Amino acid sequence: MAALTSVRVSRATLRDLEHLREVYHTTTAEETIRRLLKERRSRALDKLQGSWKRVGPFTEADRLESHD
Numbered sequence: 001m002a003a004l005t006s007v008r009v010s011r012a013t014l015r016d017l018e019h020l021r022e023v024y025h026t027t028t029a030e031e032t033i034r035r036l037l038k039e040r041r042s043r044a045l046d047k048l049q050g051s052w053k054r055v056g057p058f059t060e061a062d063r064l065e066s067h068d
Contacts, residue, residue, distance in 0.1 A: 009017070021032045 017029055017032060020036070021027075021029065024032055024035050026032045026035060
């Protein structure tokens with residue numbers, strides 16, 4: 001079992017976290033926080049990839065075109 005620790009947050013932050021728990025259909029605050037972190041990492045990677053996400057794999061025609 002993982003070691004546990006406590007985190008102190010304001011009541012407003014707790015309300016926000018409880019709201020997100022309902023939105024994400026998670027059962028614990030930890031699950032909710034992990035989901036937020038995963039989404040944050042995903043958005044950061046998407047931003048880094050930029051236009052490369054729209055570029056598909058190279059085709060034979062692409063290879064031949066580069067030798068013209």
